[in-house]
Amino acid sequence: MSTDSPVGSHRVVSPTGVLPQAADKLDTNPQIADSEARVSVERLNLDAASYRQLHAAHGGDGAAIRAEVLGIIERRGKMHNPATGSGGMLIGTVDEVGPRSPLGLKPGQKIATLVSLTLTPLAITDGLARWNGLGEQVPASGHAILFARSIAAVLPEHLPEALALAVFDVCGAPALVRRVVARRAPSQTTVAVLGAAGKSGSLSLAAARDARAATTLGIVRDEAEAARLEQTGLAARIAVADATDPIALSGAVTDALGGRGADVTVVCVDVPGCEHGAILSTTTGGTVVFFSMATSFPSAALGAEGLAADVEMLIGNGYVPGHADYALQLVAAHPELENLFAERTEARA
Amino acid sequence: MSTDSPVGSHRVVSPTGVLPQAADKLDTNPQIADSEARVSVERLNLDAASYRQLHAAHGGDGAAIRAEVLGIIERRGKMHNPATGSGGMLIGTVDEVGPRSPLGLKPGQKIATLVSLTLTPLAITDGLARWNGLGEQVPASGHAILFARSIAAVLPEHLPEALALAVFDVCGAPALVRRVVARRAPSQTTVAVLGAAGKSGSLSLAAARDARAATTLGIVRDEAEAARLEQTGLAARIAVADATDPIALSGAVTDALGGRGADVTVVCVDVPGCEHGAILSTTTGGTVVFFSMATSFPSAALGAEGLAADVEMLIGNGYVPGHADYALQLVAAHPELENLFAERTEARA
Numbered sequence: 001m002s003t004d005s006p007v008g009s010h011r012v013v014s015p016t017g018v019l020p021q022a023a024d025k026l027d028t029n030p031q032i033a034d035s036e037a038r039v040s041v042e043r044l045n046l047d048a049a050s051y052r053q054l055h056a057a058h059g060g061d062g063a064a065i066r067a068e069v070l071g072i073i074e075r076r077g078k079m080h081n082p083a084t085g086s087g088g089m090l091i092g093t094v095d096e097v098g099p100r101s102p103l104g105l106k107p108g109q110k111i112a113t114l115v116s117l118t119l120t121p122l123a124i125t126d127g128l129a130r131w132n133g134l135g136e137q138v139p140a141s142g143h144a145i146l147f148a149r150s151i152a153a154v155l156p157e158h159l160p161e162a163l164a165l166a167v168f169d170v171c172g173a174p175a176l177v178r179r180v181v182a183r184r185a186p187s188q189t190t191v192a193v194l195g196a197a198g199k200s201g202s203l204s205l206a207a208a209r210d211a212r213a214a215t216t217l218g219i220v221r222d223e224a225e226a227a228r229l230e231q232t233g234l235a236a237r238i239a240v241a242d243a244t245d246p247i248a249l250s251g252a253v254t255d256a257l258g259g260r261g262a263d264v265t266v267v268c269v270d271v272p273g274c275e276h277g278a279i280l281s282t283t284t285g286g287t288v289v290f291f292s293m294a295t296s297f298p299s300a301a302l303g304a305e306g307l308a309a310d311v312e313m314l315i316g317n318g319y320v321p322g323h324a325d326y327a328l329q330l331v332a333a334h335p336e337l338e339n340l341f342a343e344r345t346e347a348r349a
Numbered sequence: 350m351s352t353d354s355p356v357g358s359h360r361v362v363s364p365t366g367v368l369p370q371a372a373d374k375l376d377t378n379p380q381i382a383d384s385e386a387r388v389s390v391e392r393l394n395l396d397a398a399s400y401r402q403l404h405a406a407h408g409g410d411g412a413a414i415r416a417e418v419l420g421i422i423e424r425r426g427k428m429h430n431p432a433t434g435s436g437g438m439l440i441g442t443v444d445e446v447g448p449r450s451p452l453g454l455k456p457g458q459k460i461a462t463l464v465s466l467t468l469t470p471l472a473i474t475d476g477l478a479r480w481n482g483l484g485e486q487v488p489a490s491g492h493a494i495l496f497a498r499s500i501a502a503v504l505p506e507h508l509p510e511a512l513a514l515a516v517f518d519v520c521g522a523p524a525l526v527r528r529v530v531a532r533r534a535p536s537q538t539t540v541a542v543l544g545a546a547g548k549s550g551s552l553s554l555a556a557a558r559d560a561r562a563a564t565t566l567g568i569v570r571d572e573a574e575a576a577r578l579e580q581t582g583l584a585a586r587i588a589v590a591d592a593t594d595p596i597a598l599s600g601a602v603t604d605a606l607g608g609r610g611a612d613v614t615v616v617c618v619d620v621p622g623c624e625h626g627a628i629l630s631t632t633t634g635g636t637v638v639f640f641s642m643a644t645s646f647p648s649a650a651l652g653a654e655g656l657a658a659d660v661e662m663l664i665g666n667g668y669v670p671g672h673a674d675y676a677l678q679l680v681a682a683h684p685e686l687e688n689l690f691a692e693r694t695e696a697r698a
Contacts, residue, residue, distance in 0.1 A: 295646045301664050318654030
């Protein structure tokens with residue numbers, strides 16, 4: 001492959017002219033181009049929205065979930081859930097590095113990919129035999145390809161593998177929250193996080209505190225989550241509300257913040273229908289950051305218009321320079337995050 | 350209706366607990382609540398993405414398109430295309446104003462609604478008999494309901510009705526472009542507009558000039574559009590490229606801007622698949638503003654991550670205070686926009 005592209009266009013099988021993420025099918029040929037690297041896969045971490053959809057579609061039948069994941073990977077050459085449009089990430093060992101790969105990797109290093117599985121060529125060789133289909137963490141054997149512009153992080157030795165993977169998976173969220181808070185006057189900025197007891201939510205809260213936000217409000221769905229979040233001490237205030245009920249949610253947020261909407265609202269709830277509640281919960285001139293892959297673009301755009309809401313709405317970009325290191329720093333500074341993440345990465349019943 | 354909500358929740362028939370835009374069905378009862386106003390409908394202006402989808406789905410068969418639009422309105426109590434999630438807006442005469450309506454309207458005034466048809470209760474009484482199904486402008490009789498937080502603009506007397514409606518339909522775009530350019534250092538900010546010969550695109554170009562951007566680049570799909578845009582004099586530079594081909598598009602943008610991506614990229618192309626090209630066309634630290642309702646949230650979020658692109662991505666909010674007046678000002682300052690809009694609002698073959 002002499003015409004390898006830094007963004008992987010040369011691996012697109014169909015349709016022609018698109019980038020790997022938009023492709024129906026990728027070429028998983030293990031022979032690497034000069035700018036590529038090949039990774040021996042050990043574990044996949046499915047995106048939360050994707051796993052939730054698969055779990056619901058198969059009524060929690062693990063064997064059926066496993067068969068569908070395998071089918072998707074075989075058909076598409078990547079783990080790209082067609083229903084949610086999302087993927088996840090993987091852990092593995094560097095196998096071979098092309099002479100022009102700029103990633104700085106060496107064979108034998110254990111790494112996590114920080115680009116989505118939706119654009120990563122992936123072939124599975126063990127039929128996912130070690131996975132029972134129940135849970136986002138998927139032990140797997142096979143190989144994956146990294147392009148010149150892919151991002152991978154060498155795994156820190158002091159953290160359990162599953163924990164590091166889960167942290168990396170959502171590491172774009174805290175980095176962007178820090179940036180959004182820092183560019184306002186932090187000491188006058190209130191931050192509300194929807195889905196605050198989850199992975200991206202709890203890291204977003206930690207980032208808001210780190211950026212010295214005036215106050216942080218964690219919104220959770222029930223009392224059990226509230227208790228879990230309370231234990232971490234990450235949220236200055238906690239309220240229970242259904243994020244898909246705009247009236248109830250905005251009432252809970254404004255009550256908790258003294259009668260005013262949040263300056264920054266961070267959406268980390270991976271279910272559809274949270275757009276209007278997030279918009280209504282945000283004060284005029286404020287910012288909504290959508291991290292959930294279940295976000296609907298038209299629903300957000302038309303919702304803000306329909307509510308005459310002058311709020312800035314950001315699509316949560318999973319890439320901010322230094323995001324992986326920053327997320328690891330937050331975990332080191334808040335050991336309580338480790339417990340919360342450990343609970344979240346266990347298999348689901 | 351004594352429990353009328355400013356955002357219209359009391360008009361939601363199903364499902365319960367959602368706002369009107371997210372509802373399957375709205376109540377179109379012509380009897381207004383104290384905070385509402387009723388409008389006698391004269392004309393609908395369908396959203397471009399919605400009309401394009403309807404036109405394609407029915408192979409350009411006008412009678413079939415008309416039947417489907419009528420069916421949607423009857424079934425949902427609003428013109429909310431389920432396939433695209435988008436609607437449009439309408440023109441009409443104020444019929445009755447509730448004693449607590451804050452909109453400042455008077456019976457007999459001719460107005461355009463500036464909130465989406467996807468959340469506006471609407472009933473049609475003439476079977477759309479005056480419309481041949483070919484074109485976004487739909488003569489219609491019936492009634493619509495405005496809530497306390499709806500937005501409506503009194504039609505200016507000096508502009509043709511269809512032109513004013515078309516301008517209002519996209520007036521959020523120029524207002525947001527002005528804001529995004531103004532908060533950077535405008536004299537060092539390059540602005541690329543994809544779909545620059547269209548309605549929102551041409552107004553976005555005019556706004557970028559008005560905000561004193563360093564340069565403006567209009568991207569169009571073919572030479573005919575390039576000639577049309579050239580005549581308006583709105584774009585400092587013009588290039589022809591397919592916005593759904595990321596490699597070709599980003600090459601065209603960087604070529605036109607002296608080897609660098611745009612600081613601000615504005616997406617006004619109402620077809621799916623423009624996310625990756627827009628991201629690749631934007632320089633590090635730049636901003637992409639997505640106005641197209643065909644934008645896919647996961648495609649944008651994961652695309653930026655997959656390309657390791659540190660760009661800010663904004664969901665184009667259709668509401669910015671003063672947006673309607675600002676768009677009318679731009680049209681008054683650039684009479685050439687009037688011709689371009691007139692062409693765009695004629696019936697399609």
